Amino acid sequence: MVAAASSRGWGRGWPRDRSSEMRTVTAPSGARWDVHYDVAPILKRIVDEAERRGYRFQKGPRDVRDDWGYANRPISGTRVASEHSWGLAVDIDAQDYPQGQRRRVPPAWLIELFRSYRWEWGGNWSYADPMHFEFTGTRNDAKRMVAMLAGSPPVHVPPVVAPVPLPPKVLPVRSQISVGASGRLVEILQWELAYISGAQFPGEHGVYLGMVRDAVRNLGKILGKSWDGSYVGPDQWAAIDYLYLKGGHEPVVS
Numbered sequence: 001m002v003a004a005a006s007s008r009g010w011g012r013g014w015p016r017d018r019s020s021e022m023r024t025v026t027a028p029s030g031a032r033w034d035v036h037y038d039v040a041p042i043l044k045r046i047v048d049e050a051e052r053r054g055y056r057f058q059k060g061p062r063d064v065r066d067d068w069g070y071a072n073r074p075i076s077g078t079r080v081a082s083e084h085s086w087g088l089a090v091d092i093d094a095q096d097y098p099q100g101q102r103r104r105v106p107p108a109w110l111i112e113l114f115r116s117y118r119w120e121w122g123g124n125w126s127y128a129d130p131m132h133f134e135f136t137g138t139r140n141d142a143k144r145m146v147a148m149l150a151g152s153p154p155v156h157v158p159p160v161v162a163p164v165p166l167p168p169k170v171l172p173v174r175s176q177i178s179v180g181a182s183g184r185l186v187e188i189l190q191w192e193l194a195y196i197s198g199a200q201f202p203g204e205h206g207v208y209l210g211m212v213r214d215a216v217r218n219l220g221k222i223l224g225k226s227w228d229g230s231y232v233g234p235d236q237w238a239a240i241d242y243l244y245l246k247g248g249h250e251p252v253v254s
């Protein structure tokens with residue numbers, strides 16, 4: 001956790017009622033968060049980009065509303081104002097990423113996307129809060145960032161779409177690989193995942209570790225498959241190769 005927002009130029013938090021300073025940010029899927037107007041354009045840029053890469057904060061009409069922003073309250077169990085009480089924190093997909101555990105967490109690329117806009121993830125805290133992200137900058141930082149965003153239009157990444165039955169080209173035969181594997185097949189997998197979902201694997205190049213697992217599991221989610229990400233077998237290769245080839249690339253065979 002960073003220094004409280006009151007020491008970063010945001011004034012007093014809980015119990016002060018700041019609801020009049022909130023603006024609603026809506027993702028393309030319909031998920032909504034009320035956050036401080038000085039960070040609203042930053043959050044908007046993040047959630048738009050995340051959904052362009054295939055993530056859905058709102059999974060469909062039957063998904064519950066489990067994305068939260070402003071709440072005038074202290075940190076649970078304390079008398080310390082929560083960053084939510086300044087409208088500087090959001091919780092995403094609370095059902096999927098419950099507090100107090102480190103197993104079910106957002107995809108690594110999404111955490112990295114938030115981090116690149118100075119939103120810290122709560123999943124590494126001593127009491128893990130994997131649904132939680134908070135803006136760590138000062139109020140002036142936020143204003144500068146918004147001014148910069150206004151001058152730089154977003155980069156559009158094509159959304160990931162579900163495969164249709166007929167692949168455009170003959171797929172190479174791939175053997176199954178799982179967590180702990182290394183070598184050329186893992187490199188090919190990382191290359192294709194990076195292309196189709198924007199995932200990145202800093203420090204894990206050519207090795208099947210946590211970031212690959214998260215990327216495979218997340219892709220499965222998007223495709224409606226219950227992949228746990230621990231391995232890539234015939235089904236996963238077929239979908240990943242298909243999405244990759246569909247983008248006009250030649251298959252990577254060796």
Ligand SMILES: [Zn+2]
Pocket residue numbers: 084089090091129131132133
């Ligand atoms: Zn939170």
